[in-house]
Amino acid sequence: LRGSRVQTWSAGEYFWPKDFLSEDLENARIITWGYDANVANGFSYASREGIRGHDERLLHNLYRIRRSITRPIIFVCHSLGGLVCKEALIITAVYDKHQRHPKLAATYANTRGVIFPRTPHRGSGTVALGQVLVRIAFLHQPNTQLLQSLQVDSHTLERQREEFVTISERLSIVCVREKIPTPIGMIVSEASASYDGFDIRRGSIPADHINMVRFRSKGDIGYERVLSWIQEMQG
Numbered sequence: 001l002r003g004s005r006v007q008t009w010s011a012g013e014y015f016w017p018k019d020f021l022s023e024d025l026e027n028a029r030i031i032t033w034g035y036d037a038n039v040a041n042g043f044s045y046a047s048r049e050g051i052r053g054h055d056e057r058l059l060h061n062l063y064r065i066r067r068s069i070t071r072p073i074i075f076v077c078h079s080l081g082g083l084v085c086k087e088a089l090i091i092t093a094v095y096d097k098h099q100r101h102p103k104l105a106a107t108y109a110n111t112r113g114v115i116f117p118r119t120p121h122r123g124s125g126t127v128a129l130g131q132v133l134v135r136i137a138f139l140h141q142p143n144t145q146l147l148q149s150l151q152v153d154s155h156t157l158e159r160q161r162e163e164f165v166t167i168s169e170r171l172s173i174v175c176v177r178e179k180i181p182t183p184i185g186m187i188v189s190e191a192s193a194s195y196d197g198f199d200i201r202r203g204s205i206p207a208d209h210i211n212m213v214r215f216r217s218k219g220d221i222g223y224e225r226v227l228s229w230i231q232e233m234q235g
Contacts, residue, residue, distance in 0.1 A: 006032065008078055008213065008214075009078070011214035011216040012216060016214075016223060018030070020217075021227070021230075024218070025231075028234075031065055033062070035058070035081075051084055051087050051156065051160075054084045055088035055091060058084055059088050059091070059092065059107055063106075069102070070106070070110060072111075072112050073107065073110050074112055074114070074230055074233050075111065075114045076115045076117070076226065077116055078119070079188075080119075080120075081119070082119025082120075083119065083120070083157070086160055089114075089167060090160065090167055092109075093167035095108070111171060112235075113173060114171060114172075115174045115176065115229050117176040117205065117212055118187070118209055118212050118213075119188070120188045121157065121161060121175070121194060122189075122191060122192040123154055123192060165196070165198070168198065172201075172232070173198075173200045174201045175193055176193070176202075176203045176205055176212075177193035177204050178193070179204050179206045179207070180206060180207055180208040181208060187208075203225060205221070205225060206221060206222070207222060213226075
């Protein structure tokens with residue numbers, strides 16, 4: 001929540017998708033994508049869309065940017081972005097199965113794998129605290145749909161988890177959990193950071209929720225692990 005497509009992946013001056021990954025994956029095209037996940041925004045009203053609105057935008061933006069329906073795709077999805085990506089793949093899997101919207105269906109057909117660092121597949125127990133803070137702060141209008149989707153075992157996540165297990169059988173999946181608690185504890189629990197499914201690989205990065213995907217050098221153990229997972233998916 002309240003992340004950005006650059007700051008989320010940056011440690012100081014280092015934006016590792018651009019500064020490190022582009023050098024280690026010379027033939028890959030690296031794209032970052034962001035959306036309004038603010039619980040409350042002090043300067044403008046927070047987006048009131050739920051996960052569905054974001055995933056549709058992801059699909060259309062990705063097609064427009066890629067300009068190709070055959071190039072392989074590997075997603076690295078941070079936190080709520082993992083839920084958006086899962087929903088997008090569920091939709092495009094249906095398109096692919098029923099031969100509808102071929103330009104969008106190609107997203108699922110060409111996806112090789114997904115890496116989920118700190119994605120709350122089963123919700124996050126700290127979201128109740130987030131709701132309280134939003135009410136106290138009284139800052140404009142919170143995105144209550146996204147907050148509700150993060151509540152432990154919410155209906156949205158339960159439905160999504162069941163559907164994603166079905167369509168992800170052929171995909172390479174890595175679920176990554178945080179290993180160091182923040183001052184208020186673990187944000188995404190070990191149980192929440194993964195789910196039952198086909199051949200899911202479970203990993204970890206020795207950092208807290210805030211710094212889990214912020215790497216200062218290629219020698220950072222977190223970066224080394226993410227790079228190795230991507231390279232394995234590349235084949």
